[in-house]
Amino acid sequence: MENYANILEAINQIANEKSIDENEIITAIKEGFQKAYERFFDTEALTEVDLDDQTGSIKMYLLLKVVDQVQDDLDDWLEISLDDARQEFGDKVKEGDIIHRQIPFEKEFSRLAIHQVRQIIQQKIKGAERSRLYDKFADKNHQLLTGKIVGTNDRGDGYLIEVDDATTSLWNKKLIPGDHFEIGDLVSFYVDEVQRENRFSPISISRTAPGFLRRILEREVPEVAEEIIDIKGISREPGIRAKVAVQSLDPNVEPIGALVGVHGSRISKISELLNGEKIDIVLWDEDLNTFIMSAMAPVRVVSVDVDLENNEADIIVPNEQLSLAIGRGGVAARLVANLLKMKINIISVKQAQEIGIENKWNGNISPDELASKEFIDSTMRRRKGPKNNNPRTSQPRFRDGQNYQKSVLQTNDDILKELEQELERFQAEIADEEGNQTISQTSEHSSILEKNDESDLDEISKNLQALDEVISGDDSDDDDEGDEYDSYYD
Secondary structure (H helix, E strand, O other), rough: OHHHHHHHHHHHHHHHHHHOOHHHHHOOOOOHHHHHHHHHHOOOOOOEEEEOOOOOOEEEEEEEEOOOOOOOOHHHHOOHHHHHHHHOOOOOOOOOOOOEEEOOOOOHHHHHHHHHHHHHHHHHHHHHHHHHHHHHHHHHHHEEEEEEEEOOOOOEEEEEEEEEEEEEEEHHHHHOOOOOOOOOEEEEEEEEOOOOOOOOOOEEEEEHOOOOOOOOHHHHOOOOOOOOOOEEEEEEEEOEEEEEEEEEOOOOOHHHHHHHHHHHHHHHHHHHHOOOOOOEEEOOOOOOOHHHHHHHOOOOEEEEEEEEOOEEEEEEHHHHHHHHHHOOOHHHHHHHHHHHHEEEEEHHHHHHHHHHHOOOOEEEOOOHHHHHHHHHHHHHHHHHOOOOOOOOOOOEEEEEEEEEEEOOEEEHHHHHHHHHHHHHHHHHHHHHOOOOOOOOOOOOOOOOOOOOHHHHHHHHHHHHHHHHHOOOOOOOHHHHHHHHHHHHHO
16 A cells, blocks of 8 residues: 555545544544455454554554464464464464454455445545534524535535535525525525434525524514514415414514514515515414414405314315415415414315305305405406416315315316306396396306496406406416415505
């Protein structure tokens, strides 16, 4: 084994770069040689490695027990006869001694063993790094920290962040959509977990965890830091939207206003830190039904039926707000489910009737208001604008953050056909009566349209078309849904 000085230099460099004691690296090298020899030559062989920390010289020895006579050729790796030992090591050798036979570093051994040596050294280094990371971050669990980007990891699926002379990985899946950093950037992150036994890393950091938003709120809102306002729960779709349930512990402090700030100054700053993630502040209530209605806002709730035993709730919403309640890809419904920490089934009034779910009318909208032209018109206004013409089925029920279909629900074509039939009936009534009259339309929306002459037919047709857009509107229309959410919280 040549270039001993280079070995010492490599040990010193690793120790400095990884902030590991040189003795740990030397121990790793010794064990690596031993494991490699045992694996590739004889698993029962006893070996010893000597690394001179002054010269860098490495010597490896096979430990043999001196016996009167070796009985089995297989024991050549463990024993040596007294005659052979004296011939090789001198006359002072006696039976029972353990002699050290130096192992030459031949090409065969180097070729077969060096890879194993390298692996064990790497394992030792990683183990020492994990232990060091754990010791450094054990008291920082669930805290908000700031580190410096120093590069990307070997696989390119995360950033390397240096904090307090320690380096850890911020994986891509723990980044907020839109996150992009350069080397040298300072980045805030949340220590999600510190666990010594984790074989990958004892520290897990994140920018997507609900705890990250909680710590940001504590940092930016004094009333939260001073525990005047209690955060009861957080639900996030990182980079898209979050819902935060709050309660004021001081009757003189209004919690929603405190978090939003003057002219939205506080919440806007926090949203900017999260790459534009919209944050809805929800008033927590110990009455579960009331809390559910607050969490569903701006969607109105017709009926709530909570099954505490199964931690599940059926939530009936207006037909016109079903797509808003579910959201693009189920985002809105997942936010509510995660905030409530329970399974939720979001269904429309019509679907509840067809499926046979009881409508308790215990929500925050009355039958009269639900059937009012004002409510329908306000919902239609949200849906104005260009729509895509891709066919789709009617909104499915929502359970535990995932959409699922019910065969009894109507398709978009069925609903459109009903609307067309209703329009044809209306035209026939106009032609037959040839006079002023009030037309009552008891469709699935219980809407009442009053018209006084045939000249209003075009307007009625437009209303029916707009109403169809409310029902068949693409629930992936995130901009429209965002507008209504934003206007409500503004």
